[in-house]
Amino acid sequence: MAITVVIHDSDLLLVCRRDSDAAGITWQFPAGGIKPGGKAETTTVRETLDETRVHCALRKHLGNRLHPATGVLCEYFLCEYLAGEATNSDAAENTDVMWVLRNAVPRFISVHTIFPPVLAVLEEQT
Template identity: 55%
Template sequence: MSNEAFARHLGVAVRTVASWHAKPDVKPRQEMQDLLDTAFDRASSSAKARFKRLIEPETDEAARSDASGEQAQALRVAIAVVVDGSQVLMVCRRGEDGGGISWQFPAGMVKPGVAPEAVAIRETLAETGVHCAIVCKLGSRLHPITHVQAEYLLCEYLTGEARNMDVLENVNVAWVEKAELTRFIPADRIFPPILEALEVSE
């Protein structure tokens, strides 16, 4: 985003964003850091992956370790595969440049110390208005597109009307018939255990 667009996104003055570019070593105030953390949490998986690649070249093994010598945690996302009978919940994300769309499952960034299960439930509600419960873990993999570690969780629908609760990031929210899933996401991009759990043929 431009300085102006990012300032609008955060709800802060343009000069504040400009000052971060001018003085990148300055540490933001706690309330501003909380705002930035929230913006990062709400960003798409691909934006988070690009952010990681931007900071990675300047990060060596020593910088990855904190003062206690513990290794920093790699970026992880929790992906909720929410099922209600013959249907599965999907979100339609906007392209990073405002153009183009892609259908995905609800997902959210997993912060250190937070369980992927909690993130999957929370982000599904935040994005779609749907309450769900974890059924089981489907496994994990390095996402083939975003290259972020993805944790997949099969969830069951509890209550709530599916609607687009995040108009900045998503275009639409919809229940899709399991049999129609591969019309929304190519089969070769879907984690195989998801297809098995939904009994969808490739």
């Protein structure tokens, strides 16, 4: 799984994902499955565009981990916003897309589940 942390000034891009469990929906960073033979770097940029219509450029690889909730290996990337208006262009998977101030992200995603290098991005000054 490729997970994209897109920054635009003091904001980060979040998607509200439909979930099959009792919780219903969850806020998270744009993400997509890496196809066999595919590259995580390409997947992260493509999936962000497909889900949100936001064009972004890879800034750096933040690392990887087994996701604590799913057990799936996730590759995290920090990306820079290039162009596009955040739009929910994948209504089958998501209910909403929006920009959130860095310091407000913990209101949407539990700090306890955020990958530590992503937390460091949230704490950076713009």
